Amino acid sequence: MSRRNRVNDPDTDIGGPARKFPQTNRSAIVAIRSEEPHVRQRAFGTILDSYWKPVYKYIRLKWNVDNEDAKDLTQDFFGNAFQKNYFADYDAAKASFQTFLRTCVDGFIANQRKSQQRLKRGGGLEHISLDFQGADNELAIHPPSPNLTPEQFFEREWVRNVFALAVEILRKKCDDTNNQIRFHLFERYDLEESTEKVSYAALANEFGLTTTTVTNQLAAARREFRKIVLDKLRETTASDEEFQKQARDLLGVEVI
Amino acid sequence: MKWISDTKIDHLRALASQPDLSATKYTIVKELARGGMGTVYLAEDTELARQVAIKVLNPEVVDEDDRQRMLREAQIIARLEHPGIVPVHDVGMLDDGRIYYAMKYVRGRRLDEYVAQGDSINDRLRKFQAVCDAVAFAHSNGVVHRDLKPQNIMIGAFGEVLVLDWGVAKILRNAQFISSEDQTLKLPRRSEPEEPTDGRTANGTVIGTVNYMAPEQARGETQLVDERSDVYSLGVILYFLLTKQPPKPRADYADLRRPREFDSKITKQAEAVCLKAMSIDRSRRYELAIDLSADIGRLLDGEPVSAYREGVVDKLGRWLSKNRFLVLLVLTYLLMRIILLFTSGR
Numbered sequence: 001m002s003r004r005n006r007v008n009d010p011d012t013d014i015g016g017p018a019r020k021f022p023q024t025n026r027s028a029i030v031a032i033r034s035e036e037p038h039v040r041q042r043a044f045g046t047i048l049d050s051y052w053k054p055v056y057k058y059i060r061l062k063w064n065v066d067n068e069d070a071k072d073l074t075q076d077f078f079g080n081a082f083q084k085n086y087f088a089d090y091d092a093a094k095a096s097f098q099t100f101l102r103t104c105v106d107g108f109i110a111n112q113r114k115s116q117q118r119l120k121r122g123g124g125l126e127h128i129s130l131d132f133q134g135a136d137n138e139l140a141i142h143p144p145s146p147n148l149t150p151e152q153f154f155e156r157e158w159v160r161n162v163f164a165l166a167v168e169i170l171r172k173k174c175d176d177t178n179n180q181i182r183f184h185l186f187e188r189y190d191l192e193e194s195t196e197k198v199s200y201a202a203l204a205n206e207f208g209l210t211t212t213t214v215t216n217q218l219a220a221a222r223r224e225f226r227k228i229v230l231d232k233l234r235e236t237t238a239s240d241e242e243f244q245k246q247a248r249d250l251l252g253v254e255v256i
Numbered sequence: 257m258k259w260i261s262d263t264k265i266d267h268l269r270a271l272a273s274q275p276d277l278s279a280t281k282y283t284i285v286k287e288l289a290r291g292g293m294g295t296v297y298l299a300e301d302t303e304l305a306r307q308v309a310i311k312v313l314n315p316e317v318v319d320e321d322d323r324q325r326m327l328r329e330a331q332i333i334a335r336l337e338h339p340g341i342v343p344v345h346d347v348g349m350l351d352d353g354r355i356y357y358a359m360k361y362v363r364g365r366r367l368d369e370y371v372a373q374g375d376s377i378n379d380r381l382r383k384f385q386a387v388c389d390a391v392a393f394a395h396s397n398g399v400v401h402r403d404l405k406p407q408n409i410m411i412g413a414f415g416e417v418l419v420l421d422w423g424v425a426k427i428l429r430n431a432q433f434i435s436s437e438d439q440t441l442k443l444p445r446r447s448e449p450e451e452p453t454d455g456r457t458a459n460g461t462v463i464g465t466v467n468y469m470a471p472e473q474a475r476g477e478t479q480l481v482d483e484r485s486d487v488y489s490l491g492v493i494l495y496f497l498l499t500k501q502p503p504k505p506r507a508d509y510a511d512l513r514r515p516r517e518f519d520s521k522i523t524k525q526a527e528a529v530c531l532k533a534m535s536i537d538r539s540r541r542y543e544l545a546i547d548l549s550a551d552i553g554r555l556l557d558g559e560p561v562s563a564y565r566e567g568v569v570d571k572l573g574r575w576l577s578k579n580r581f582l583v584l585l586v587l588t589y590l591l592m593r594i595i596l597l598f599t600s601g602r
Binding site for chain 1: 257258259260261262263264265267268269271272273274276277278283284285300302305
């Protein structure tokens with residue numbers, strides 16, 4: 001299945017441009033139940049983007065497996081989930097989607113171990129191209145905190161992934177609108193790991209702008225970033241209520 | 257895709273949780289402070305090209321009563337036009353239903369930070385008098401602050417003193433500036449009674465900060481809360497300014513160490529003013545902040561204060577202290593005469 005461009009397109013293609021339709025139409029969780037295979041596939045891709053990395057790292061931590069086994073298990077889990085449409089069973093009234101998905105992963109691996117089918121995994125399933133090497137490097141350089149339970153770690157990794165995707169989308173949007181300076185300012189001020197905080201005045205000097213322009217560009221970048229994050233949340237929640245709750249839990253914001 | 261650290265996740269989370277001010281003329285620069293009810297941001301007024309402080313209701317408190325309370329706060333401050341009270345420029349509602357108001361951005365330090373700097377007692381008393389004057393102005397307009405504490409007082413870059421955070425202020429019925437046809441503040445959405453109706457300030461409920469709170473306020477007897485409750489809080493602030501010690505929580509409001517136990521340089525008069533303001537019995541406190549301010553002025557001028565009955569020794573001591581230079585001059589003169597007398601006699 002092709003994942004090309006998916007990262008850079010936060011809207012689903014259900015019913016046309018998203019803003020003209022109710023917010024739930026942008027939900028991949030809703031779209032995964034569609035009768036149309038291409039709609040289901042696209043929705044699945046959206047879920048995969050947001051969750052494959054947290055799932056992979058979670059499997060490594062919770063199930064204490066090496067990277068090769070974790071790769072296989074992640075591939076198999078998502079392969080099965082797509083083929084058997086696991087995610088269509090999600091009921092927002094019972095739990096959040098993250099909790100549901102994590103429970104599915106645990107159940108899947110427990111079953112795999114029980115039936116000793118590990119060596120037979122992958123049969124008939126479509127191979128998904130995922131950057132496991134990148135995920136392994138991240139785990140090696142930034143190992144999970146011992147203070148976190150696997151469940152907390154999974155939540156944290158999910159948030160990290162949502163934000164990382166949002167940053168990439170913002171970068172792409174700035175590129176597309178020929179506004180690279182906005183992203184560079186955002187990158188310098190809000191993303192760069194540095195012990196010394198750079199001032200707006202210093203940034204203005206560095207980029208040859210006025211301080212007011214820096215203020216306005218950063219405000220616009222943050223506004224856009226916020227919107228992208230909320231769009232990502234919308235994609236992975238099934239109802240408006242669940243979306244509101246997620247937005248409150250993750251960002252402490254009330255979205256109308 | 258770049259890995260984002262936990263610190264940056266928290267930073268981005270804070271960024272994404274910032275209110276969307278795109279429909280206003282303000283853009284957020286950074287978060288300044290977060291309280292239970294609202295968060296204050298440093299923002300840029302894009303029309304006037306100046307920095308302002310914007311207080312926005314927290315998203316978790318967006319019911320109608322909280323909106324009304326925030327509006328009420330903005331309107332109270334807007335009515336209190338005084339150099340010691342931070343002016344409100346603008347008030348409005350965001351698309352998500354949250355109330356915000358923009359006010360002057362005060363560059364400076366909080367009173368507790370200022371005290372740590374170590375100015376003289378007289379300098380601290382001058383600042384305290386300015387606080388009293390701002391509160392006295394509010395009292396004269398029928399407004400009681402109810403949450404006076406060093407954290408709500410700013411000392412500006414040029415020494416100006418500003419009283420902040422009027423979020424739990426109470427409007428008294430006998431307010432001089434509220435005419436008979438305008439007994440309550442007029443709010444856009446509904447007629448607002450003097451107190452929010454959510455019960456938080458109904459009788460039996462506590463509002464304010466415990467260490468600085470008058471006993472009647474701490475007991476939740478809101479019908480008894482008036483100017484004298486603010487006077488009590490001012491007394492505790494004075495205690496803090498004199499001793500540099502934040503007051504310890506008092507279980508029964510009786511076990512208070514006297515200021516002079518911390519520092520013998522504190523005069524008996526200053527201690528008496530402080531303890532009078534902090535009287536447990538509200539009828540023994542200063543009636544108004546202006547009375548307390550007047551006593552502070554007398555303290556600074558070396559005049560007798562209403563809180564302290566002086567004996568002859570005290571009077572002499574105060575006179576000597578007030579006329580130290582003159583006394584020193586006379587003593588020097590006398591000493592010279594004695595020396596001259598002694599040397600010429602030889």
